[in-house]
Amino acid sequence: MRSAELSLKDQPESRRWGTRGTAGATFAGQLTFEHVSRRFGRTAAVEDVSFTLKPGEIACLLGPSGCGKTTLLRLAAGIDKPDSGRVLFDGQEMAGPSRFVPPEKRNIGLMFQDFALFPHLPIIGNVAFGLNALPRKEAYRIALHALERVGLAHYAQSYPHSLSGGEQQRVALARALVPRPQVLLMDEPFSGLDQRLRGSVRAETLTLLRETRASCLLVTHDPVEAMGLADRILLMRQGRLIQAGTPEELYRAPVDAAAARFFSDTDEICGRVSHGNVMTALGAFPCPERVKGPDALVLIRPQGIRRAEGGQGVEGLITDTRFQGDDVKCSIIFKGLEEPLNALLESRAAPQRGETGLFRIDPDHVFVFETASPPPM
Structure with a gap:
């Protein structure tokens, strides 16, 4: 242990998170859910969910609170058991009618929302915790290497309470990855970070996951986060998998x-x-075959409403503006509509309140559905 402690003192204080190319790789695993359901009393937390996390893939379970995301993570980890269906790891049944493998027997890493660091252990002890099968000196050597990778080697002998939220998140990530799990499960890992830190920590986490090549299933309620991290998004609603892609x-x-x-x-x-x-007050839009009725619901993203050029467009009156930096959020009332629409226009070319102008609708930001649509998520 003496040699590990000496090497800690030699770590430069200026070392930063993001020393690339040093994370140990692992053999990525495949995680499969086959018609998995889990109920709590009369409530179906998960209902007939099937999908496969491919080796080396980063997938996000996305949806609002209470839709079943964390329940699926607990079923994968072995913290909970399904009422029906099977959970498989590399084709081997981990949970199902005929078998249940406890969490410690699955080569799966877990990273919790609250980081779950042990307050009585130094940082290096926290990271080495999952290496108890190794001699102490070897476990600490590996843990120190993981701390180097996340830029926290100089905090190895500190305790969790002395670290910021972002630093604790990086310690939790190092601890989850140090046993080289074939599948890493992450439950809202960035929700405790402030907005300024969140983007940079997400980017570095993604880099580290790519280097280790572990398969990763991440839970989030933030669509921007899911789009920035995931190879594939699994959209959940009321316990069901609604869409994947x-x-x-x-x-x-x-x-x-x-x-x-x-x-x-x-x-x-x-x-x-x-x-x-579909004929509307803003013009005609192609109607997909799935819409059968005489009426349709048309959704338009605010960024899809743009200033028209060349005298061709729909006239609208600007009733309100809100400056948002690069964009201005404008409320526009159009003839034939009872309520104003919101548009995001480039701030340099945005009209003023009270002005009229011609506008066009970008069809890439228009979606047409049946009028009897599902409730908001």
Whole structure:
């Protein structure tokens, strides 16, 4: 242990999070849910969920509080058991009708929302905790290397209470990765960080996950976070898996109105279906085949309302403006609509309150659904 302590003193105080290319790689595992359900009394926390986390993939379980995301994580970790269905790891049943493997027997790493660091252990002891099968000196050597990777080697002998929230998050990440799990489960790992830190810590976490090549299943309620981290997003609602796909697929082709609302603000107007189009006060938009009725619900993202050029567009009156830096949020009333719509316009070209102007609608930001749409998520 003496040699490890000496090496700690030699660590430069200026070392920062993000020393790239030094994280140990692992053999990525495959995690599969087959028709998994879990009930608590009469409440279905998870209902008939099936998907596979591929080796080396980073997937995000996305949805509002209470939709079943954390329950799925607990089932994967072995902290809870499914009422029906199976959880498999590399094709081997971990939980199901015929078998249950306890958490300590699964090569799965867990990172909790509150970091769950041991207050009585120094930072290096926290990181080495999962290496109790190794000799103490070897465990501390590996833990020190992990702390170097997250830029915290100089805090190795400090205690958790002396670290900031961002530093504690990095310690928890190092502890989760140091046993080289084949699958890493992360439950809202960035929710405790302030907005200024969140982006940089997310970016460095993604870099580290790519280096270790572990499969990762991450829970979040933040669509921006999910789109920035995930290879694939699994959108949950009321215990069910509603839609799965790449971030671009879910953003550009939401499965229903509630999914579209979850990824961004929307303006909503009604239209009439006629000959393959939806006719509205803002013009005609292509109507997808899934919309069968005479009426349709049209959702427009604020960034899809733009200033028209060349004298072609729909006239609108600016009733309010709110400066937001690069953009100005404008309320615009259009003829034929009872309520104003919100638009995000570039601040340099934004009109003033009381002005009229011509506007066009970008069809890439328009979504048409049945009027009987699901409730907001």
